[in-house]
Amino acid sequence: MAVLRVIFGDQLTDNLSALRDIDPDNDIVLMMEVLAECTHVPHHKQKIVLVLSAMRHFAEQLRGRGMNVDYVSLDDDQNTGDFTSEIRRAVTRHRPAGIVVTEPSEWRVSAMVERWESSIGLRVEVRDDDRFFATRERFNAWAQRRSAWRMEHFYREMRREHSVLMDGAQPTGGQWNFDHDNRKALPKDRLVPVRQRFSPDAITLAVIEVVQSRFARHFGRLDEFGWPVTRTEALAALADFVAHGLPSFGDYQDAMRLDAPFLFHSLVSPALNLGLLTPREVCAAAETAFDEGVAPLNAVEGFIRQVLGWREYVRGVYWQLMPEYASSNELQAVRKLPDFYWTGETQMQCVRTAIQSTERYAYAHHIQRLMVTGNFALLAGIAPKHIEQWYLAVYADAFEWVEMPNTLGMAIFADGGRMASKPYAASGAYINRMSDACSTCHYDVKQKSGPQACPFNYLYWAFLIRNRQTLSKNPRMAMPYRSLAAWSQERQAAVLAEAEAFLDGLVATS
Ligand SMILES: Cc1cc2nc3c(=O)[nH]c(=O)nc-3n(C[C@H](O)[C@H](O)[C@H](O)COP(=O)(O)OP(=O)(O)OC[C@H]3O[C@@H](n4cnc5c(N)ncnc54)[C@H](O)[C@@H]3O)c2cc1C
Numbered sequence: 387m388a389v390l391r392v393i394f395g396d397q398l399t400d401n402l403s404a405l406r407d408i409d410p411d412n413d414i415v416l417m418m419e420v421l422a423e424c425t426h427v428p429h430h431k432q433k434i435v436l437v438l439s440a441m442r443h444f445a446e447q448l449r450g451r452g453m454n455v456d457y458v459s460l461d462d463d464q465n466t467g468d469f470t471s472e473i474r475r476a477v478t479r480h481r482p483a484g485i486v487v488t489e490p491s492e493w494r495v496s497a498m499v500e501r502w503e504s505s506i507g508l509r510v511e512v513r514d515d516d517r518f519f520a521t522r523e524r525f526n527a528w529a530q531r532r533s534a535w536r537m538e539h540f541y542r543e544m545r546r547e548h549s550v551l552m553d554g555a556q557p558t559g560g561q562w563n564f565d566h567d568n569r570k571a572l573p574k575d576r577l578v579p580v581r582q583r584f585s586p587d588a589i590t591l592a593v594i595e596v597v598q599s600r601f602a603r604h605f606g607r608l609d610e611f612g613w614p615v616t617r618t619e620a621l622a623a624l625a626d627f628v629a630h631g632l633p634s635f636g637d638y639q640d641a642m643r644l645d646a647p648f649l650f651h652s653l654v655s656p657a658l659n660l661g662l663l664t665p666r667e668v669c670a671a672a673e674t675a676f677d678e679g680v681a682p683l684n685a686v687e688g689f690i691r692q693v694l695g696w697r698e699y700v701r702g703v704y705w706q707l708m709p710e711y712a713s714s715n716e717l718q719a720v721r722k723l724p725d726f727y728w729t730g731e732t733q734m735q736c737v738r739t740a741i742q743s744t745e746r747y748a749y750a751h752h753i754q755r756l757m758v759t760g761n762f763a764l765l766a767g768i769a770p771k772h773i774e775q776w777y778l779a780v781y782a783d784a785f786e787w788v789e790m791p792n793t794l795g796m797a798i799f800a801d802g803g804r805m806a807s808k809p810y811a812a813s814g815a816y817i818n819r820m821s822d823a824c825s826t827c828h829y830d831v832k833q834k835s836g837p838q839a840c841p842f843n844y845l846y847w848a849f850l851i852r853n854r855q856t857l858s859k860n861p862r863m864a865m866p867y868r869s870l871a872a873w874s875q876e877r878q879a880a881v882l883a884e885a886e887a888f889l890d891g892l893v894a895t896s
């Protein structure tokens with residue numbers, strides 16, 4: 387009897403565990419485009435196109451390998467719109483002996499799959515997702531041994547365990563960390579590479595039409611769609627990055643420039659998160675570039691730290707702490723999300739540029755996410771759920787397992803330090819140092835108060851004052867709290883009032 391092999395939209399990997407022992411003559415591969423997944427947050431139009439187009443291409447590829455694929459498309463008249471009822475329909479169609487699935491990446495979908503066996507009355511085998519360096523159990527074993535988790539410790543253990551960038555027992559070059567070399571601002575005249583983008587083919591164009599008509603009101607533009615939707619394209623994108631971006635990735639990892647949305651970043655996260663690339667091959671490509679003298683060690687280590695370190699670490703944190711993690715709100719932030727997150731209509735140049743890039747490409751690089759839109763949300767005290775749902779909606783690479791810890795843990799410190807040792811709070815001076823945005827901004831980054839003052843300046847101090855009780859005990863926050871100690875009560879009250887007036891003047895998302 388047939389076995390139903392269910393493949394979710396971010397499981398588009400040739401040797402996925404659910405496909406490994408497939409019997410092509412009997413088994414059915416089931417792939418489902420369902421409305422509930424397109425609308426549970428108002429995903430960027432490009433993100434929906436990316437996922438559906440990559441799924442359709444993957445289905446074609448599996449058919450080319452002789453597999454029997456039952457593909458339920460969004461515009462199928464019979465489509466019931468959610469995974470569980472589509473599974474029921476497929477069971478009626480194929481009468482399988484059982485269901486095999488690779489563990490879903492999100493807690494919400496995983497909980498749904500756990501209910502299938504009892505609600506459908508068939509055996510459901512859930513297999514590990516071994517596309518990551520660390521299984522969930524491996525992270526669990528690491529986490530159980532520690533009272534406080536730090537990415538750096540986990541990362542070093544992963545480097546040793548997987549022999550990545552190691553000379554025997556020692557890190558290549560004798561150093562684990564090159565962060566201090568990787569914080570350069572971009573010189574004005576430094577050229578940045580033009581990056582490879584991919585023109586939509588017939589399959590992608592058909593999906594674009596569906597998305598235009600069914601999700602017209604969702605955020606984002608479609609005219610700049612250029613994401614890789616097949617493994618072949620994803621490999622080309624990786625090769626383009628290694629040749630043109632990686633050599634300077636380390637030096638300018640934290641830099642921002644108004645006219646350069648991609649800088650030296652890899653742009654591989656959408657392909658990685660869909661499974662078109664694996665983290666192992668991405669790290670191996672970077673390590674080979676170092677061995678062949680194509681890229682220096684600070685760049686290669688900096689890149690591998692993101693993939694083998696941060697990406698694996700945030701996944702571990704997510705599975706350790708869900709579902710309670712989703713409602714973290716250590717700083718008791720309650721403000722609504724300002725409307726400019728959706729429209730880009732703000733006079734803050736750095737914020738406007740990050741949001742315009744998001745709208746145009748479904749992409750903003752890490753420092754824009756962390757130190758501009760994230761920093762603003764942190765300083766303004768935006769309610770975690772509001773900002774978290776925004777991040778989940780607007781990026782092509784946004785999947786909850788990686789987005790949520792980055793938002794709640796890294797950007798807005800809602801988890802009280804489970805993920806990161808201190809809040810990434812910064813005034814306008816940081817943005818000015820790392821970007822060219824301030825020179826053409828309506829606001830003056832040097833002014834601390836008054837109508838022309840950069841809002842990040844007074845919001846920063848107001849944030850410290852508001853959260854003194856929670857944050858002043860953190861040793862990594864000692865310096866700003868020492869400065870604050872010299873402020874009179876009147877000065878503190880004035881900064882709080884100015885910040886409140888600015889925030890109250892913003893139009894909130896309805
Ligand atoms: C608030 C916030 C939300 C984020 N949401 C997402 C998200 O939904 N999906 C997502 O993949 N990343 C997310 N990130 C992490 C990071 O910003 C993106 O992975 C990165 O910008 C993707 O672009 P890139 O491929 O050019 O990355 P590069 O800068 O070239 O980095 C290389 C790769 O390292 C990995 N990586 C880098 N930083 C992180 C990180 N902090 N956590 C996990 N992986 C990392 C990614 O796979 C990335 O492709 C978020 C970060 C913040 C601060």
Ligand code: SF4
Binds near residue numbers: 737817827841
């Ligand atoms: S002045 Fe302030 S708001 Fe304007 S770009 Fe600089 S940091 Fe951003």
